[in-house]
Amino acid sequence: MFKALMARARQKYRTAAYPAEEPNLPPLFRGRPIFDQGKCVAGCTVCADLCPSTAIKLSADGPRLDLGRCIFCGECAAACPEDVIRFTRDWRLAASERTELLVAGDAEPHVEVLRKELRRLLGRSLRLRQISAGGCNGCETEVNALGNVVFDSSRFGIDFVASPRHADGVLITGPITENMRAATLSTYEAVAEPKLVIAAGACAISGGIFHDHQETCGGVEGILPVDLYVPGCPPHPITILDGLLRLLGRL
């Protein structure tokens, strides 16, 4: 017992000061990309050609990136001969509309706060059932990290629960494989109305790197109505937390 108390003192208080303070992100963190549109050289297709998840579309104005498809590898920024693309360290990537994720220039995705009646119904708690549907377990790892003492989402009343019956909504990760389609739908159906759907990670939003595989449904689009999109491959725990808090009107 005494040993455990000594250890407790030694391990210190570790919960991040976020959101009171900015999160402590690594120097090389790749967050929201910005584009210096005017600098593109006519006819240059370098970024679109090498994008592994085909997230970049070119137009006369320059590149347009689908944050919902982007795996944040940064290869486009590294290869661009004119330094048009730059990944900032901005962790705020979530959006409530799919179209908000198609970014150009220095567009920032926007999260619409849930309507008042729904927020009143939720009170100070949000209980989510996570559905892992065919990804690589990367997003699940970072969702799990929300439960550790550093990110500690439960201090905001956000918790992941075992039963969909106990949940206010579902958080989906993975491109939804054909083999997980039925289980995803029945889990969603088991949640009582009104219910939220959160798509976390490039796979859930658009299929990500697996989007054109015949074994997957290419994400949640057209399968379930989505209230919040959280881009990333995987999203940093702070990006997920930021999206959830903004959805709840807490930031």
Next chain:
Amino acid sequence: MTLLATGNAEPKPVDALPVLACDDFREAVLTQIAGGQRLLLLTALPGDGAETRLLAALADDASGEIGLAAATATGSYPALTSDCPAAHYFEREIYEQCGIRPAGHPWLKPVRFPRGGKPIADVEFFKVEGAEVHEVAVGPVHAGVIEPGHFRFSCHGERVLHLEISLGYQHRGVEAALRGSPHKRSIHLAETVAGETRAAPATAYCQLIEALSGAECSPRATALRVVGLELERIANHVGDLGALAGDVGFLPAAAYCGRLRGDVLNLTALLCGSRLGRGWIRPGGVAGDLGTETLAELRRRLAEAERDMRNAVDLLWKSSSVRSRFENAGILRRAAATDLGIVGPPARASGVDRDCRRDFPGPTYRDHQPFIAVGESGDVFGRAMQRWQEIDNSLILLGRLLDDPGAGAIVEGIGALAPNRIAVSLVEGWRGEIVHLGITDGAGRLSHYKIVDPSFRNWFGLAMAMRDQQISDFPLCNKSFNLSYCGHDL
């Protein structure tokens, strides 16, 4: 000489591969296994016509040699499983992927339920019958943030008589998408094979294409790769120790280790910006150099994490309540581990002295040998202690590497792959041995790509460890293996 001798990441001409008659192939494989070798992989390569080529790779842990043999099968071939239990899952996979029937296999159940086959909802289970025998069905959606899979327990009261694990829910076509490599998505697919394991499968892929193209990583790039690989091992092992503590309700260690796992992930993020190491291992080397300041910061933060890990994990070993829950739970016998070809920490915890970093170091670990810990008890305690000893040994190796990562280019260009070659690449990930096999066509493209994730072998080890256990110990036993669903499902 019926086998083509090769080593880790040593390409050989496809023409040199002996193609045997099915009976001779079976005989050759079984002879090697009787002689102490083990089955690294068994797969089928669909041909142009009705014929399918079977391919076996055998590992000789003592000499570091890999033997390859092939056979031509039409319709069916005599199954190896009856004489080599480690082949049982590979043969189910062969039947599912190619329709070639391993005749004499006890039950050719689907492995991943790919499109066009039996729907995943129609899975059949082994039935245990008798008065008071009941079944418990769990999944695919589990009570937690966990990947999907189905577990079917046949129990008598609380006692588990049989556990059947049915997966395939995460099947997303990774192997098929890697065919035609190298292409712009290859390295990213390699990184997303199995969850928290990024560096190890990425290294397996890179070793393979580097060997096929004749490229060589510089000593510095190799050392920096090993830094990424060992940080991955430490982060996951300490996270698992925390999760094991959580499963027996010992919350102090659970909280501390959960935090420490994140601290080590943040060290990985210092290398490449991604907590999971996405983008660190790249063909020809690594994504960037580490300056003296970064190296010093890594050493400092790793030393802090080490101190706190020792403190947190020590609580586990010194708490009698934790010990009594860990000890004698979920024993995997050494004989079962050997027969089934179990790899990684669960194998070593059962006394099977097997680690690619020493036995098949290849270009990555040739100059960076860690101590290899081997346990004997094979229970949850053994697997937990195994994790801790591996952390300890990785910390020593990392200390050496961060003090002096050596010199050389960070990344070398990769030329065209040699045509018509076959190569096997092995890397010891934190879950165990990762096998990537590639065969190039006449144009130097990888026309065949086969991945054997450690979880592909080890899930059956978990099923064996659960026999005669209380069903309430399943979460604990499961966590002590901590296997990958997506690595299995591909």
